[in-house]
Amino acid sequence: MSNILPSLDEYIPHLAYDSVIFGFNGEELKILILEYHNTGLFALPGGFVRRNENLDDAVKRGLNERTGLDKIYLEQFHTFGDISRPDPDIMRTILEANGQKVEEGNWLLDRFISVAYYALINYNNVEPKPDKLSDSINWYAIDKLPPLMMDHGKIVEKALETLRNNLEKKLVGMNLLPSKFTMKELQLVYEAVLGEKLRRTTFQRKILGLDILKRHEKLFTGGAHKAPYLYSFKNKESIEQQYVHG
Amino acid sequence: MSNILPSLDEYIPHLAYDSVIFGFNGEELKILILEYHNTGLFALPGGFVRRNENLDDAVKRGLNERTGLDKIYLEQFHTFGDISRPDPDIMRTILEANGQKVEEGNWLLDRFISVAYYALINYNNVEPKPDKLSDSINWYAIDKLPPLMMDHGKIVEKALETLRNNLEKKLVGMNLLPSKFTMKELQLVYEAVLGEKLRRTTFQRKILGLDILKRHEKLFTGGAHKAPYLYSFKNKESIEQQYVHG
DNA sequence: TTATTATTGTCTCATTTTGTTACAATAATA
DNA sequence: TATTATTGTAACAAAATGAGACAATAATAA
Numbered sequence: 284m285s286n287i288l289p290s291l292d293e294y295i296p297h298l299a300y301d302s303v304i305f306g307f308n309g310e311e312l313k314i315l316i317l318e319y320h321n322t323g324l325f326a327l328p329g330g331f332v333r334r335n336e337n338l339d340d341a342v343k344r345g346l347n348e349r350t351g352l353d354k355i356y357l358e359q360f361h362t363f364g365d366i367s368r369p370d371p372d373i374m375r376t377i378l379e380a381n382g383q384k385v386e387e388g389n390w391l392l393d394r395f396i397s398v399a400y401y402a403l404i405n406y407n408n409v410e411p412k413p414d415k416l417s418d419s420i421n422w423y424a425i426d427k428l429p430p431l432m433m434d435h436g437k438i439v440e441k442a443l444e445t446l447r448n449n450l451e452k453k454l455v456g457m458n459l460l461p462s463k464f465t466m467k468e469l470q471l472v473y474e475a476v477l478g479e480k481l482r483r484t485t486f487q488r489k490i491l492g493l494d495i496l497k498r499h500e501k502l503f504t505g506g507a508h509k510a511p512y513l514y515s516f517k518n519k520e521s522i523e524q525q526y527v528h529g
Numbered sequence: 530m531s532n533i534l535p536s537l538d539e540y541i542p543h544l545a546y547d548s549v550i551f552g553f554n555g556e557e558l559k560i561l562i563l564e565y566h567n568t569g570l571f572a573l574p575g576g577f578v579r580r581n582e583n584l585d586d587a588v589k590r591g592l593n594e595r596t597g598l599d600k601i602y603l604e605q606f607h608t609f610g611d612i613s614r615p616d617p618d619i620m621r622t623i624l625e626a627n628g629q630k631v632e633e634g635n636w637l638l639d640r641f642i643s644v645a646y647y648a649l650i651n652y653n654n655v656e657p658k659p660d661k662l663s664d665s666i667n668w669y670a671i672d673k674l675p676p677l678m679m680d681h682g683k684i685v686e687k688a689l690e691t692l693r694n695n696l697e698k699k700l701v702g703m704n705l706l707p708s709k710f711t712m713k714e715l716q717l718v719y720e721a722v723l724g725e726k727l728r729r730t731t732f733q734r735k736i737l738g739l740d741i742l743k744r745h746e747k748l749f750t751g752g753a754h755k756a757p758y759l760y761s762f763k764n765k766e767s768i769e770q771q772y773v774h775g
Numbered sequence: 776t777t778a779t780t781a782t783t784g785t786c787t788c789a790t791t792t793t794g795t796t797a798c799a800a801t802a803a804t805a
Numbered sequence: 806t807a808t809t810a811t812t813g814t815a816a817c818a819a820a821a822t823g824a825g826a827c828a829a830t831a832a833t834a835a
Contacts, residue, residue: 295543298642338610338642362608362644364584396544396584396644398608452694466812485794487813492792507803508811712783731822733784738821747831754782755830 287415288383291390294331299397300342301329301363301435303442304350306406307459309468311424312475313406314439315349316431317417321380324373325429327438328420329397342400349412349420356403356458360445361438364396368434381416401442403458450476454495457516463499465511466490533661534629537636540577545643546588547575547609547681549688550596552652553705555714557670558721559652560685561595562677563663567626570619571675573684574666575643588646595658595666602649602704606691607684610642614680627662647688649704696722700741703762709745711757712736 304315316325328349332341339357346355371392378385385392411420423429425443430436446455456464456472470486490496497517501510550561562571574595578587585603592601617638624631631638657666669675671689676682692701702710702718716732736742743763747756 295640295642297541297544332610332642334640335612337612338608359608362584362605364578364644366581366583394541394580396541396578398610398642448698482794483812484796484814489793501802504811505803506811507805507809509801509813510803511812728823729783730785730824734822750782751832752782753780753832753834755784756832757783 286383287381288378288385288389288391289331293333295334296390297393297395298332299329299395300332300338300345301327301397301399301438302342302346303327303399303401303439304346305401305403305442305446305459306409306422307472307475308406308422310471310475311426312459312472313422313424314428315411315420316423316429317413317420318429319377319380319416320418322376324377324432325435326432327435328414338398342398346402349414350404350409351412352404352409357400358402358445358449358453359398359400361441362396362398363434363438365434366394368397369393369395370433373432377416397438399438399442401446403455405459405461407461446476454516463513463515465502465513467511469514532629533627534624534631534635534637535577539579541580542636543639543641544578545575545641546578546584546591547573547643547645547684548588548592549573549645549647549685550592551647551649551688551692551705552655552668553718553721554652554668556717556721557672558718559668559670560674561657561666562669562675563659563666564675565623565626565662566664568622570623570678571681572663572678573681574660584644588644592648595660596650596655597658598650598655603646604648604691604695604699605644605646607687608642608644609680609684611680612640614643615639615641616679619678623662643684645684645688647692649701651705651707653707692722700762709759709761711748711750711759713757715760 306313306315315328317328318325328345330341330345332338336344339359342357342359343355346357347353374392375385378391406422411422413420425439428436428439431439449455450473455476456469459472460468466487469490470481470483473486474481495516496514499513499515502513504510552559552561561574563574564571574591576587576591578584582590585605588603589601592603593599620638621631624637652668657668659666671685674682674685677685695701696719701722702715705718706714712733715736716727716729719732720727741762742760745759745761748759750756
């Protein structure tokens with residue numbers, strides 16, 4: 284196998300990013316986890332930052348390569364910088380399992396500081412693509428993750444914590460749902476993120492009170508009951524002004 | 530002047546930190562700003578990360594050197610990674626104004642990613658010390674800052690935004706006030722952080738309702754009016770469990 | 776010594792928000 | 806056509822917050 288390793292000329296040494304990519308399948312909150320070839324190692328999708336590239340752009344580039352999505356809701360949430368976090372043995376295992384020769388002192392075995400981001404994407408729009416080093420990239424429910432390598436478990440925890448804190452402020456539902464959805468679906472997103480049940484009538488009243496939803500035709504669901512309205516977020520841009528920034 | 534520059538052997542290249550150190554003088558929220566020798570340049574206190582040192586520890590080390598304080602409330606809030614942010618000309622100006630010879634290609638002129646932290650300290654406990662490269666380090670009210678170099682203005686803005694968001698959650702007052710304080714002083718801290726007036730009775734009821742304050746003897750203030758109680762935070766450790774983490 | 780002044784601690788009531796229950800409407804199914 | 810499950814909304818209770826009132830009191834002035 285030819286050399287597929289990133290080269291130090293191109294990238295900033297000691298600096299990486301990891302991404303926690305959230306999706307919602309209608310029931311559960313999930314994240315994308317990749318598995319490295321022949322190692323049984325599970326990890327968050329991550330990458331390096333080019334020498335002439337903004338940090339944010341590096342993350343966008345990586346997400347685009349893996350999901351095909353162009354405009355992704357992204358939020359940086361923490362930078363992990365303990366000495367203990369990277370493990371050169373694990374890195375060597377991954378590289379060698381991919382048929383790469385790794386000489387002592389290779390920059391990939393060095394200490395890395397990692398800037399972590401979370402992304403919110405529409406589960407149904409995506410056909411995740413594994414990269415050169417990984418076998419597979421798959422959705423896992425957040426309460427059924429495989430054991431993750433290095434400190435990636437901690438990174439996921441912190442991402443979830445941040446997502447929960449931002450739930451009210453940042454209109455999370457807007458980025459996890461298709462453009463039209465029922466009130467029930469929106470409530471399920473909130474419940475999946477918070478990990479708790481919410482009261483239907485209170486939730487509905489509160490959300491409608493925010494005056495951010497536009498009501499559409501009724502949907503004929505196929506359920507043996509009254510059909511719910513469909514909603515969409517009204518004027519997505521101005522809402523972003525209000526919530527996502529500031 | 531001898532060479533006082535940090536050496537690449539010791540530090541991780543391309544990686545720095547900046548700190549926004551908040552203090553409260555009883556009236557205004559202030560931050561520590563340093564001024565570089567003979568340049569008229571104002572900047573946030575910052576530094577580099579040793580190759581065998583945790584990121585958090587590097588920041589603690591820097592704060593300790595500058596304030597003498599040992600246990601400082603510290604919170605990481607954002608990592609700034611745009612290509613445009615560092616300015617090699619400014620860096621060269623600072624170094625040369627300090628009598629340092631800087632050859633082309635010196636690592637200090639490279640691109641830097643900066644991890645930003647804010648700290649909350651007790652204004653009265655501190656006698657800030659300038660470092661080797663800076664003339665002075667002084668308190669400035671947050672609405673009367675001098676123009677800051679590079680993107681340091683943006684860093685302060687983001688720190689304030691984060692502090693405001695965390696005000697309820699993280700018991701900011703605990704770290705900005707002396708161990709005993711009046712209700713009025715606590716309210717002034719909240720008002721200084723939020724930048725708005727609060728209603729006295731509502732504030733008092735809410736804070737007391739949190740059940741985190743211990744009431745002490747009355748203070749004989751010297752004001753021509755009823756003397757207020759003094760309060761302290763009860764059981765600081767258990768409160769930290771509740772608020773600062775999780 | 777006594778009246779004045781400014782601020783504090785607390786109470787009350789109005790207003791707003793949230794929790795809870797109830798119930799009619801209705802799309803599919805039996 | 807009756808039954809079923811779920812939806813949209815109304816109604817009332819409970820809790821939280823806003824707003825004002827007032828007695829208590831430490832220093833100062835008279």
